[in-house]
Amino acid sequence: MLYIIGLGLADEKDISAKGLEVVRRADRVYLEAYTAVLLVEQSVLEAYYGRPVILADREMVESKSDEILAGADEKDVAFLVVGDPFSATTHTDLALRCRQNDPPISIRTFPNASILTAVGATGLSLYNFGQTVSMVFFTETWKPASFYDRIAENASLGLHTLVLLDIKVKEPNLQAMARGKIIYEPPRFMTVAQCASQMLEIDEERKQGICGKDSLAVGVARLGSDNQEIVAGTIEELTNADLGNPLHSLVLCGKKMHEMEWEYVRGFAIDQTKFDSIWKRDYAGHN
């Protein structure tokens, strides 16, 4: 049996009681470590579980899944995923391979907290979110703006957009690679401020005012941990917000933002007077 077990968002104790039982008795335990990261070190997990954990990087999951699945038709293998198992398509891949294996490998999935719902801590109603988008790090020459089309679609319906921010873990250094060496770059995590700047940059090109200076948004950091941080303001204000350590995400507010949502979110405002006046001018009464 392959168990795909969600670890939740923050630390070693966010695993479910049921998941912990499986981890403690499984034959092997893998930790998927590239689409998201926990806020604690691997050693902390291992100490709490009382056993070693094998790090599964992108290469292993995508090209060496046979290794992970070896013997799983007879033994129990646990595959740990930060957040909720099905929030990343990689895990659908793995499940497909189990189904196609000969003999087929049984699979069980233990859901857990995901940023997609934990973002409800902002006070924004999960019913009022449209499709989720991802924001990648821009470079000098590569500024993919397809996120803008998606948030424009959500905005046309008055819906909020959750923006998931890029993380770069175990990325090879390209110059070293050209010399035939593999050296990994230090990990990078996009901040709310970087995301807000990139949104503003594309909005200034497109001029649709979808995520302009005065658009309201909420930045979140380390949701689910005891030092989580939530900051609300305009996109312009958020370009200067410092929410500290990773992981960060951003929600662009939709025009339908209800009075009850506003009442809660304004408690996190950088400048409450400004937040209130923009909400009243541009958002109130659109639902």
Next chain:
Amino acid sequence: MLYIIGLGLADEKDISAKGLEVVRRADRVYLEAYTAVLLVEQSVLEAYYGRPVILADREMVESKSDEILAGADEKDVAFLVVGDPFSATTHTDLALRCRQNDPPISIRTFPNASILTAVGATGLSLYNFGQTVSMVFFTETWKPASFYDRIAENASLGLHTLVLLDIKVKEPNLQAMARGKIIYEPPRFMTVAQCASQMLEIDEERKQGICGKDSLAVGVARLGSDNQEIVAGTIEELTNADLGNPLHSLVLCGKKMHEMEWEYVRGFAIDQTKFDSIWKRDYAGHN
């Protein structure tokens, strides 16, 4: 401190290890028992936690929240919520009351699995979902169709719609109430088949073909439990699907359903040949 603790979806062991620690030491433990239900009895929870749990029905949460919050500025109170704490706005209410209390009551939230992400078990990508809608039980005279406008909005963007199905717990019998007595109706849980019938009924009135006979959809039951069930087919096929015990939900597929999603979902099809031919005719190539 008020701890709002998500219990996840299925049973007593879906609580996080962290949540369990708090439940075992808190001064009082409440269980919110009307917006969703676990698949196990209260007594099973109590046996696992090793302590009594106070049932909090709608009346208590909405009108007697002072009782729940009493002493929470000094002692620890645990408020348990099926699924994820912030998936229902009630809990935003409770959090607002903590903030406004004198002295303010500190609050911590432990996220957990929600149907909003567990539905990824169908193989449909969570990135391709639009806004979530609710479906209530129709009566002879009351057939609220606002859900149709929302799914039409999602459909216009090619997005999937998660439809959450009505549950009726502790509803007073109206005839008894007219005689001055309070008698509660037995609990009712909407099935995938009932939901599909109601969708078809409204689509036949509106004639937009948003959720017509040949629209593809996926029914899910008891997600996250070891007897979860997933069934894919047309809305018409689903009007006859029997997915057994509650809780059920339904996903109406958007036209952008990707080939990778299709490849996974078809494994759950009632009639795979039919599912494939409709996908190829109406869905393939829309993304």
